[in-house]
Amino acid sequence: MTEHTFDLVVLGGGSGGYAAALRAAELGKSVALVERDRLGGTCLHRGCIPTKALLHAAEVADTVRSASTSGVQATLGGFDPIAMIAHRRSIVDRKTKGLEGLIARRGITVVAGSGSLTSDRAVRVGDDLYRGTDIVLATGSFSRTIPGIELGERIITSDAALTLERIPERVIVLGGGVIGVEFASAWRSLGAEVTIVEGLDRLVPNEDATLSASLERAFRRRGIVSKLGARVASAVESADGVRVTLEGGDTLEGDTLLVAVGRGPATSGLGLEHAGVALERGFVVVDESLRTNVPGVWAVGDITPGLQLAHRGFQQGIFVAEQIAQLAPAPIDERLIPRVTYSSPELASVGITQAAAEELYGAEGIKSVEFDLAGNARSEILGTRGLVKVIRKVDGPVVGVHLVGDRVGELITEGQLAVAWDAHPEDIAPLIHAHPTQSEALGEAFLALAGKPLHSL
Numbered sequence: 001m002t003e004h005t006f007d008l009v010v011l012g013g014g015s016g017g018y019a020a021a022l023r024a025a026e027l028g029k030s031v032a033l034v035e036r037d038r039l040g041g042t043c044l045h046r047g048c049i050p051t052k053a054l055l056h057a058a059e060v061a062d063t064v065r066s067a068s069t070s071g072v073q074a075t076l077g078g079f080d081p082i083a084m085i086a087h088r089r090s091i092v093d094r095k096t097k098g099l100e101g102l103i104a105r106r107g108i109t110v111v112a113g114s115g116s117l118t119s120d121r122a123v124r125v126g127d128d129l130y131r132g133t134d135i136v137l138a139t140g141s142f143s144r145t146i147p148g149i150e151l152g153e154r155i156i157t158s159d160a161a162l163t164l165e166r167i168p169e170r171v172i173v174l175g176g177g178v179i180g181v182e183f184a185s186a187w188r189s190l191g192a193e194v195t196i197v198e199g200l201d202r203l204v205p206n207e208d209a210t211l212s213a214s215l216e217r218a219f220r221r222r223g224i225v226s227k228l229g230a231r232v233a234s235a236v237e238s239a240d241g242v243r244v245t246l247e248g249g250d251t252l253e254g255d256t257l258l259v260a261v262g263r264g265p266a267t268s269g270l271g272l273e274h275a276g277v278a279l280e281r282g283f284v285v286v287d288e289s290l291r292t293n294v295p296g297v298w299a300v301g302d303i304t305p306g307l308q309l310a311h312r313g314f315q316q317g318i319f320v321a322e323q324i325a326q327l328a329p330a331p332i333d334e335r336l337i338p339r340v341t342y343s344s345p346e347l348a349s350v351g352i353t354q355a356a357a358e359e360l361y362g363a364e365g366i367k368s369v370e371f372d373l374a375g376n377a378r379s380e381i382l383g384t385r386g387l388v389k390v391i392r393k394v395d396g397p398v399v400g401v402h403l404v405g406d407r408v409g410e411l412i413t414e415g416q417l418a419v420a421w422d423a424h425p426e427d428i429a430p431l432i433h434a435h436p437t438q439s440e441a442l443g444e445a446f447l448a449l450a451g452k453p454l455h456s457l
């Protein structure tokens with residue numbers, strides 16, 4: 001057994017792990033980053049980046065279909081799924097090479113292989129032992145399935161969906177959360193018949209109910225069927241199709257079933273229990289500083305309870321590295337993490353929902369306004385419907401911003417600043433929004449909440 005000593009050993013080179021490594025190296029620490037695959041994790045290889053490339057292809061198809069409305073003659077000739085995969089791969093490859101270069105330039109030692117935690121608090125990779133004054137666990141998550149549903153050629157999770165060399169023609173999507181609605185949206189744009197089966201009574205149930213209702217309407221107009229409050233009892237695949245039986249006995253048939261019922265923490269087989277790291281339902285138990293119960297061992301990203309988002313992982317990685325370097329960074333407020341769902345229409349939100357605000361401050365303690373994108377010229381030009389909803393405490397700050405409409409993901413940062421800085425709508429109302437932009441819709445909502453609506457009543 002060969003021993004290597006570093007200030008910091010990071011187990012997992014995804015968003016959370018590599019951010020911790022980069023920041024720690026920047027702060028003068030010697031760092032080993034253990035990764036069994038290519039650097040970049042789920043987000044870069046099987047998540048955020050390839051799915052957004054797929055959704056971009058879907059948007060291009062929709063743009064071609066609707067080209068004539070703006071006087072451009074274009075015809076949609078068809079789809080080449082192999083070329084789409086190649087497009088996704090070329091983007092992922094370039095980003096991976098960029099990341100590898102960055103990691104190398106910061107002097108970080110990348111250790112290729114599967115690591116596990118030993119009982120004397122080191123990371124073992126094959127016959128090598130990596131000791132760190134601090135250790136960061138950042139092993140990410142995996143696609144969950146549900147009992148009674150076996151994955152196969154046609155019953156797949158998002159991992160296999162991204163390497164599928166065909167575009168499904170009749171697809172059933174199990175789970176109307178973020179992954180479910182993103183794939184439903186993309187495949188519909190690429191010509192598939194899509195049915196979403198969601199166990200709760202609305203799509204994207206973690207979002208404000210107004211966003212769910214707006215997305216459900218938009219999907220209905222696009223011909224996507226949503227079966228809400230419906231749970232799958234069983235699913236079987238044959239050579240040419242899948243048959244899904246719902247609780248209650250109804251059946252659905254298609255050529256593909258996407259299982260998108262959440263992601264579980266990748267914490268088994270890492271020796272964590274043996275090393276004494278406390279787990280709860282598979283997640284690593286951490287305090288507000290992201291320390292585990294074992295001194296010197298920290299955890300970041302999808303293995304910690306909370307939002308499973310790459311940008312949360314980045315921030316957590318930076319936060320831990322700064323604490324290791326004896327800085328005193330402010331704890332991360334999960335409420336201020338922006339959330340974007342890249343379906344068409346897009347959803348974006350930050351802060352709390354109306355239901356949460358009512359629970360906290362009472363229905364009389366808050367005020368919310370909605371501004372319909374129909375009143376926003378840029379949205380009209382782009383051909384998107386949707387809305388902006390802003391919630392404030394009565395005579396107090398903005399506590400939630402919720403958006404629906406194509407491209408609204410790019411607008412959420414303004415909402416984030418408003419919520420994070422406890423801004424009152426009256427503070428924002430004098431700030432001029434450029435005309436004509438979609439951001440004016442947010443400006444209109446702030447104006448209305450400040451009691452001086454311009455283009456609304």
Ligand code: NAD
Binds near residue numbers: 174308340
């Ligand atoms: P999710 O938790 O967002 O949604 C899963 C959905 O499946 C829920 O609505 C749940 O009610 C439903 N469900 C669960 N079991 C069911 C059953 N038996 N029958 C019917 N419905 C059932 O999970 P996800 O969509 O798989 O995404 C996983 C994680 O990845 C999430 O945390 C998500 O935020 C993250 N992610 C984020 C993005 C993004 O930010 N754009 C994109 C993809 C994934």
